Amino acid sequence: MSRRCDPAGKRRCDPAGKRRCDPAEKRRWGPALAGPFVVAALLNSSTALAHHGAASIYDMGKETTIKATVTEFVWTNPHVELGVSTGGGTKTELLLELGSPPNIRNRGWSSRTVKAGDVVTVTFHPGLRGAKIGVVMKLITADGKELSA
Amino acid sequence: MIRHLLVLSTAAVLFAAAACSKPAAAPAAPAHPNLSGSWVRPLRDQGVGGLPALNEIPLTPWAAEKLKAERPAAGDNQDFANTTDPSLRYADPNGYPRISLHPMRFKMIQTDDFVYQLWEYNQNWRQIALNVPQDPDPAITWYGNAVGKWEGDTLVVDSVGYKDSTWLDARGLPHTQDLHLVERIHRMGENLAFDITFEDPGAFTKPWTAHLIFRPSPDGTMSENIYTISDELRFRERFLNQKVNIPIRR
Numbered sequence: 001m002s003r004r005c006d007p008a009g010k011r012r013c014d015p016a017g018k019r020r021c022d023p024a025e026k027r028r029w030g031p032a033l034a035g036p037f038v039v040a041a042l043l044n045s046s047t048a049l050a051h052h053g054a055a056s057i058y059d060m061g062k063e064t065t066i067k068a069t070v071t072e073f074v075w076t077n078p079h080v081e082l083g084v085s086t087g088g089g090t091k092t093e094l095l096l097e098l099g100s101p102p103n104i105r106n107r108g109w110s111s112r113t114v115k116a117g118d119v120v121t122v123t124f125h126p127g128l129r130g131a132k133i134g135v136v137m138k139l140i141t142a143d144g145k146e147l148s149a
Numbered sequence: 150m151i152r153h154l155l156v157l158s159t160a161a162v163l164f165a166a167a168a169c170s171k172p173a174a175a176p177a178a179p180a181h182p183n184l185s186g187s188w189v190r191p192l193r194d195q196g197v198g199g200l201p202a203l204n205e206i207p208l209t210p211w212a213a214e215k216l217k218a219e220r221p222a223a224g225d226n227q228d229f230a231n232t233t234d235p236s237l238r239y240a241d242p243n244g245y246p247r248i249s250l251h252p253m254r255f256k257m258i259q260t261d262d263f264v265y266q267l268w269e270y271n272q273n274w275r276q277i278a279l280n281v282p283q284d285p286d287p288a289i290t291w292y293g294n295a296v297g298k299w300e301g302d303t304l305v306v307d308s309v310g311y312k313d314s315t316w317l318d319a320r321g322l323p324h325t326q327d328l329h330l331v332e333r334i335h336r337m338g339e340n341l342a343f344d345i346t347f348e349d350p351g352a353f354t355k356p357w358t359a360h361l362i363f364r365p366s367p368d369g370t371m372s373e374n375i376y377t378i379s380d381e382l383r384f385r386e387r388f389l390n391q392k393v394n395i396p397i398r399r
Binding site for chain 1: 222230237269387
């Protein structure tokens with residue numbers, strides 16, 4: 001009874017948009033949601049790797065940019081995995097890691113951002129000692145969308 | 150009799166309608182400061198540290214030796230491939246207060262009897278029972294046995310019963326099962342402050358204090374970010390070419 005009567009009993013707006021939400025509340029949440037997104041975009045890839053330090057695996061002083069074909073895109077913990085082939089094949093020749101799923105989701109990625117067969121331009125810190133791995137800094141999708149990782 | 154019942158029921162309906170049509174009364178001032186909401190560490194603090202510099206922590210010889218032998222996965226002496234970090238090597242829960250040093254946010258929920266702290270990372274949580282005595286023989290757990298009481302605007306939390314296999318932070322700071330934390334949790338402007346005093350005669354020659362500040366984070370749905378030993382071993386197999394000797398999800 002009191003909940004129905006009490007105007008203050010309105011539920012708070014859910015930023016994920018999964019519950020019914022008062023449009024006016026959505027507008028009020030907009031700037032608040034933009035904040036962490038912008039902040040997250042300012043983070044570099046090494047800070048995205050809360051799971052491990054990058055310096056013992058990758059050459060963080062070196063950046064490599066390649067155009068490649070996606071062979072796999074695995075939305076998993078601790079890091080989303082992106083396999084690519086520079087020769088256009090279907091076998092992973094270079095395995096790249098991104099941030100954790102919630103981390104890169106805040107930066108505009110989803111499990112459907114790229115898929116096997118897509119041709120993308122990816123910039124990454126390469127693995128040390130010639131290892132065929134890397135940590136992604138940014139990626140331009142097949143349709144030209146640029147995303148940081 | 151029937152007439153009486155009719156009168157009574159009509160009165161009840163009228164009373165209910167009157168209650169509904171009344172403007173809502175102003176809510177009473179909360180008895181304690183509001184700690185509820187989502188909180189996250191400021192970006193500038195989101196490195197490996199968070200606790201004081203290691204040379205400022207009064208380590209016992211045992212703790213100094215143990216720390217020296219550890220191989221953290223991040224920071225100055227990182228060795229991810231051969232790390233001894235239990236939260237990676239075994240995918241153990243981070244324990245407390247390390248979990249609060251993780252860059253992901255946590256949510257505070259206050260009730261009359263408990264304060265709950267829900268960490269987004271690995272969906273870990275702890276409960277702080279209010280106004281009850283500390284258990285003299287607590288169960289040994291990842292997140293300890295915490296009791297709290299309000300002292301003015303500060304929630305004072307006493308906790309013991311911590312499993313000694315956890316690190317206090319990602320640098321490998323050790324502790325024993327005798328770890329005793331006293332936390333003073335309070336609002337600092339829009340932020341939330343935790344002043345934590347660490348007592349552990351096996352690991353520290355005297356008590357020392359850390360000050361952790363959290364800023365408000367937009368509330369709402371918490372994301373799922375559960376990390377398992379299979380996740381870790383898969384990563385190690387794929388990225389580090391490490392052999393995995395147990396069945397894992399590939």
